[in-house]
Amino acid sequence: MTMGDTIKHAGEEAVGKAxxxxxxxxDDPELQAEGRGDxxxxxxxxxxxxxxxxxxxxxxx
Incomplete structure (x- = not known):
């Protein structure tokens, strides 16, 4: 695994949290669910x- 993968996956998690x-x-449950899925x-x-x-x-x- 590369450091780039680690950074990429952490970024994906941050986007999901956002x-x-x-x-x-x-008050958008679809966006909340999409974030949790991400x-x-x-x-x-x-x-x-x-x-x-x-x-x-x-x-x-």
């Missing part, structure tokens, strides 16, 4: 990144 907050502020997607990607890093640490490849 969308969720904007949805709350404007955050969940970013969390899955970040978990995958962590697993790849752990596997690399164990195998050295």
């Amino acid at each position: 969308k969720e907050a904007a949805g709350r502020a404007t 955050q969940a997607s970013a969390d899955v990607k970040q978990t995958g990144d962590k697993l790849k890093d752990a596997a690399h640490d164990i195998t050295g490849r």
Whole structure:
């Protein structure tokens, strides 16, 4: 995994948080849900990144 992926996935999570907050502020449940979905997607990607890093640490490849 590259540092670029880490930054990209963290950025996706931040965008999701912003969308969720904007949805709350404007009383837009669809935007809130989209933001939560973006955050969940970013969390899955970040978990995958962590697993790849752990596997690399164990195998050295």
